[in-house]
Amino acid sequence: MAGFYRILTLVMNLLMLFQLCSIVSCSTSNSITRNQTIRDGDSLVSNDGSFEVGFFSPKNSTLRYVGIWYKNIEPQTVVWVANREKPLLDHNGALKIADDGNLVVVNGQNVTVWSTSAKPESNNTVAALLRTGDLVLSSDSDRNKWYWESFDNPTDTFLPSMRVRVDPSLGENHGFVPWKSENDPSPGRYSMGIDPNGAPEIVIWEGEKRKWRSGPWNSAIFTGIPDMHRVTNYIRGFKLSPPDRDGIVYFTYVTINSSDFLRFRIRFDGVQEQFRWNKDAKNWTLLQKKPDTECENYNRCGNYSVCDDSKEFGSGKCSCIDGFEPVYQDQWNNMNFSGGCKRRVALNCSQNLVADKRDGFKVLKRMKLPDFGSVVPLNSLVTCKDVCVRDCSCNAYAVVGGIGCMIWTRELIDIERFKLGGNYINIRLAGSELGGKEKPKIWIIIVSVIGAFLLGLCIWISCKRLKAFLWKKKDLPVSDTRDNSVNFKSSPINVLVGDQVDTPDLPVFSFDSVASATGDFAEENKLGQGGFGTVYKGNFSEGREIAVKRLSGKSKQGLEEFKNEILLIAKLQHRNLVRLLGCCIEDNEKMLLYEYMPNKSLDRFLFDESKRGSLDWRKRWEIIGGIARGLLYLHRDSRLKIIHRDLKASNILLDTEMNPKISDFGMARIFNYRQDQANTIRVVGTYGYMAPEYAMEGIFSEKSDVYSFGVLILEIVSGRKNISFRGSEHGSLIGYVSFYSFQV
Structure with missing residues (x-):
């Protein structure tokens, strides 16, 4: 008998242990099944321990809500709330699977206060908390078959991996609604989501009235947030997904480092913020918030006006677009801009009028x-x-990279001028507004023209006399190589590029000597017309052949590129780089002298059927190898780390033996050897050769040149221009090769 009682006691202890294990298992599991209940005080934790779902009370409140928050982060950061409109009054609530298979929150009387309201195919369901922070309801027999998920029903927080639906047929998506106050999770009066019409953009609404918008998405950034270029985590994370089988696309955000905790949320006061968890400081770092300046508030200055935060406070920030004036001038003077601006002169909208x-x-x-x-x-x-x-x-109208042609047929609303970035937009005006507000009288024009002519004539005569006097003292004959130039770190170069930089010890040629060598820039000596000047062939008296790039004296176009070549190429020495022999800087004349390449540029052979045959496969291989050696020298082996930024067939010159030499360093940039990439708002180069991240985002690096080199290799192998496929189904040579490579 005593043995029976011992066995009974052991069995009871085991049952209690199993029950205790069951409770512990429930509180630490990441899922809820039909036979489990999460009571107030218990919780679910995601498999990786990042997120937790359970009951909580906001600060200074006794009301109880079911929510999701970051595990082991203080203070508690809630990212989703279930029963935000029906809080529980005590600690007797529970989270469980109902008889119909839905996930529900019930009070102490087992009355449902919140439900997923899905339509499961059966009541055999399970709710699980994923490592992304997404709470999903799925079939217990097929965990990949989801009936509901919290990511599709967000509250105030946007998390990485969450999808925001973009569907023009459904209109605006007011997906995120903030708390009513800092301590009240009930829905507030603001909302944040996507306006899918036109090019999609993020919008914050106050009721149905807009408070802020991001500007259209251009496949890389939201164009109204130019500082996205400078926040690496920001620019690289947003993606617009390909259409699903129903033709719907989604905005997603993926962190560069999957271990980072990063979140976007809309505050109770309608301000959107982005945070990243700082593991070392153990706090949330604010990366950006919108709106953050006066001009970021929606339509701050009214219709047909521009807001500029770089100007002084007050009316200086607001200005009517040229051709427009305030609707209510007295209100404008009192810094009330709500009335906006109106046209001074109505549009004609007819092409049958005279040009002006x-x-x-x-x-x-x-x-x-x-x-x-x-x-x-x-x-x-x-x-x-x-x-x-x-x-x-x-x-x-505007032509926007990554979007295309955009036009505006409504009033022009919410325009802001940026210090950096932004887009060009063409404002339609009546012809009389394009030349100014008032046409000057004819006699003023006549007197001004005559006066300008006489002044110019006097200056020209004075300059000619001064020039003749100076060159008598510094005559540089052409008969001998040593006399064609004067080798000094002297005034012409230093004046042009500044004494503060390391200017090269470069030969400076006289204008007369260069003019004599090129036959006074005779038309028969013209080799070609470049983007920043004309190139001529020249011969010095001793038989040395040169190529002269002459920058137009009537325009400042190309001046920065001219300086760049002096500072860069003069310091570079490699057999696969064109050698700079000297320069001429005199009055308005600015010229660069190079070694002469008798076979001119690579594109003349590649894309000319009559000459293409002279490039056999061995020669093409040698040309590719030579370009690669030159590029390797620029990126790795030279004293300076150089990014060329305009590598293309017309910038590869060929010497007598068809050896390639990289030329045209006007757009090149010097990199620090520890520097990986840089940004620019002035994207220069040749479309078709430009890497996508450079063309769309202004980000350039060694990879930009490597991309251009890849395009160049395809052209050398195929003998076809990259842009020769424009208008076809492939769009470019790259698209053509990619398509058939995939088919193979």
Whole structure:
């Protein structure tokens, strides 16, 4: 008998142990099944320990809510709330699977206060908390079959891996609604989501009224947030997914480092913030918030006006677009800009008028594009300007990289001028507004022209006399090589590029000697026309052949590129780089002298069927190898780390033996050897050869040159230009090769 009692006691202890294990298992599991209940005080934890779901009370409140928060982060950071409209009054609530298979929150009387309201195929369901922070309801027999997820029903927080639906047929997506106050999770009066019309953009609404918007998405950034270029985690994370089987696309955000905790949330006061968890300092670091400045508030200055935060406080921040004036001048003077601006002169909208009376366009630079723009598809015969001109309701147009042609047929709303970044937009104006507010009288024009002519004549005569006097003292004959130039770290170069930089010890040639060598820049000696000047062949008297790049004296175009070549290429020495022999800097004349390449540029052979045969496969291989050696020297082996930024067939010159030499360093940039990449708002180069991240985002690095080199290799192998496939189904040589490589 005693043995029976011992066995009974042992069995009871085991049952209690199993029950205790069951309770512990429930509180530490990442899922809830039909037979489990999460009571107030218990919780679910994601498999990786990042997130937790359970009951909580906000600060200074006794009400109980079911929510999701970061595990082991203090203070508690809640990212999702279930029963935000029906809080529990005590600690008797529970989270469980209901008889119909839905996940529900019930009070102490087992009354449902919140439900997933899904339509499961059966009641055999399970709820699980994923490592992303997503709470999902799925079939217990097929965990990949989801009926509901918290990511599709967010509250105030956007987490990485969450998807935001972009569907023009459904209209605006007010997906995120903040708390009513800092300590009240009930829905507030603001919302944040996506406006899918035109090019999609993020919008914050106050009720149905807009408070802030991000500007259109251009496949890389939201154009109204130019500082996205400078926040690496920000720019690289957002993606617009390919259409699903229903044709719907989604915005997603993926962190570069999956171990980072990063979140976006809309505050109770309608401000959107981005945070990253600082593991060392153990706090949330604010990366950005919007709106953050006066001009970021929606339509701060009214319709047809521009807001500029770089100006002084007050009315100086707001200005009407050229051709417009305040609707209510007295209100404008009192810094009330709500009335906005209006046209001074109505549009004519007719092409049958004389030129000075037709509507035209005024270009505004570095702008946040107005709201409510439409994206218009174009064909090869129609430009974006044509579309706008033909539509009498069109007030402006813009050609935006990554989007295409946009036009505005409504009033121009919410325009901001940026210090950096932004877009060009063309504002439609009456012809009389394009030349100024008032046409000057004819006699003023006549007197001004005559006066300018006489002044110019006097200056020209004085300069000619001064030039003759100076060159008598410093005559540089052409008969001998040593006399063609004077080798000094002297005034012409230092004046041009500044004494503060390390200027090269470069030969400086006289204008007369270069003019004599090129036959006074005779037309028969013209080798070609470059983007920043004309190139001539020259011969010094001793038989040395040169190539002379002459920068136009009437324009400042190319001056920065000219300086760049002096500072860069003179310091570079490699058999696969064109050698700079000297320069000429005199009055308005600026010229660079190079070694002469008798076979000119690579593109003359590659893309000319009559000459292409001279490039056999061995020679093409040697040309590719030579370019690679030159590029390796620029990136790795030279004293300076150089990014060329304009590598293309026309910038590869060929010597007598068809050896390649890289030329044209006007757009090149010097890198620190520890530097990986840089940004620029001035994207220069040749489309078709430019890497996507450079063309769209202004980010350039060694990889930019490598991309251009890859395009060049394809052209050398195929004998076809990259852009020769434009208009075809492939779009480019790269697309053509990728398509058939995939097929193989």
